[in-house]
Amino acid sequence: MKRFNEKPQEKTSSKKKKTPCMEEIAKSNIKNSVLNAAIAFGVPLNLQEQKLLPNDYEYAQKLEKTPHFVGPPDPLLPYLVDLRREEGHESSRYKDTKKVDTIGIGTNLTRPDIKQVFTGALGPVQGKQALDRANKGQNLTDHEINTLTRYDLQNTFLPRAKSLVKDFEYMPEPARKAIVSGTYTGMLVKSPKTRELINTGQIDQVGTEYKDATAYREDKAKQMKKGKEGEGKGVSGRMEREIVGFESLRGWKKNPADYIPIPGKIEPRK
Numbered sequence: 001m002k003r004f005n006e007k008p009q010e011k012t013s014s015k016k017k018k019t020p021c022m023e024e025i026a027k028s029n030i031k032n033s034v035l036n037a038a039i040a041f042g043v044p045l046n047l048q049e050q051k052l053l054p055n056d057y058e059y060a061q062k063l064e065k066t067p068h069f070v071g072p073p074d075p076l077l078p079y080l081v082d083l084r085r086e087e088g089h090e091s092s093r094y095k096d097t098k099k100v101d102t103i104g105i106g107t108n109l110t111r112p113d114i115k116q117v118f119t120g121a122l123g124p125v126q127g128k129q130a131l132d133r134a135n136k137g138q139n140l141t142d143h144e145i146n147t148l149t150r151y152d153l154q155n156t157f158l159p160r161a162k163s164l165v166k167d168f169e170y171m172p173e174p175a176r177k178a179i180v181s182g183t184y185t186g187m188l189v190k191s192p193k194t195r196e197l198i199n200t201g202q203i204d205q206v207g208t209e210y211k212d213a214t215a216y217r218e219d220k221a222k223q224m225k226k227g228k229e230g231e232g233k234g235v236s237g238r239m240e241r242e243i244v245g246f247e248s249l250r251g252w253k254k255n256p257a258d259y260i261p262i263p264g265k266i267e268p269r270k
Contacts, residue, residue, distance in 0.1 A: 075260070075262070075263050076150060076153055076154065076263065078173055078176075078177055079153055079157075079158070079176075079177060079180050080105075080149065080150070080153070082177045082180070082181060083105055083106065083149070083153070083180075083181065083184060084105055086106075086181060086238055086241075087105045087106035087184075088105070088106075089104065089105055089142075089145065090102070090103060090104060091103075091104075091139040091140055091141075091142075091145065092134075092137055092138065092139050092140075093109060093134055093135070093137050096108075097219075097234065097235055101135075103134050103140060103145070104140060104144075104145035104146075104148055104149060105145060105146075105149045106184065106185075107145075107148055107149065107152065109131075109134060109135065114131065115127075115128075115131060116268070117148065117151065117152055117156075118130055118131040118134075118148065119131075119268065119269075120151060120155070120266075120268035120269065121147050121148045121150075121151035121152070121266075121268075121269065122144060122147060122148070122269060123269040123270065124269075124270065126144075127269075130144050150266075151266055153180075154262075154263050154264075154265060154266050155265045155266055157180055157183050157184050158180065158262040158263070159262065159265070160183050160189075161176075161179045161180045161183040162262055164179070164183060164188065164189065164195055165179050165195060165198055165199060166199050167254050168262075169259055169260055169261055169262060170254045170255065170256075170258045170259055170260075171249065171252070171258075172248050172249070172252065172258075174244070174245040174248040175245050175246060175248045175249050175252075176245075176260075177245055178241070178242040178243075178244070178245025178246050178248075179198075179245070179246075181238065181241075181242050181245070182239075182242050185235075185238070187210075187213065187215065187216075187235075187239060187242075188210075188242075190213070191209065191210060191213065193209050194206055194209045194210045194246075197209055198246060198249065201249075203246065203247055203249050203250045204250070206243065206246045206247065207243040207246070207247065210239060210242070210243055210246070211239065211240075211243070213239075215235050216235065216236050216239050219234045219235040219236040220236035222234065223236055223237065
């Protein structure tokens with residue numbers, strides 16, 4: 001007779017339980033905890049190649065340090081975290097601060113090479129369809145947006161940042177993120193004097209020079225009218241944060257041990 005609330009005995013099996021391999025654990029983790037993020041960022045279900053970038057970027061950074069993460073950390077993650085925070089993540093077309101048609105994580109839809117970016121990242125057919133949808137004001141998927149951003153960062157903005165500032169790959173992370181951010185907006189590209197000061201180590205003068213831009217002055221005046229609500233906001237707020245990154249180069253000296261190469265360009269999808 002069964003006792004009250006007595007649990008039925010589990011049948012013992014002669015078969016030995018199979019220990020899950022690392023790839024199975026990875027698949028399970030992705031499926032159970034960050035499936036949407038994995039899909040959004042095109043994560044391959046192979047633990048050695050995981051590049052998890054969920055919307056919670058702090059979680060993504062912690063995830064890299066968990067026992068289930070094997071292999072090198074994602075070299076694009078610091079830049080993607082920073083750009084996502086500064087640009088936001090918009091599924092449909094919108095006007096940026098310069099009234100330019102934009103989508104996703106600050107992707108300029110009016111760029112002369114925008115078709116090549118979409119088709120290179122997503123393939124000729126899907127890329128064309130996605131660009132058509134974007135131009136019609138329709139939504140892109142998270143997967144499309146984040147694949148575009150990774151492709152554009154790796155093929156356009158990181159190589160451009162490296163070409164603008166010497167020894168970019170040896171610099172501390174705050175400086176590299178600031179340089180990429182300024183390259184992404186174009187503000188650093190438009191300020192050859194700021195680049196010259198960085199390249200010659202005259203870091204104390206960088207902030208004053210970088211702020212000597214019409215876009216900064218106009219936006220700063222606009223934000224100041226808002227009082228506390230305008231603090232750190234807009235183009236001026238972003239440029240001030242970039243200056244903090246530039247100033248991390250005070251006293252910095254190139255050290256071969258600090259070399260972190262930028263990833264090579266991604267071949268366009270066919």
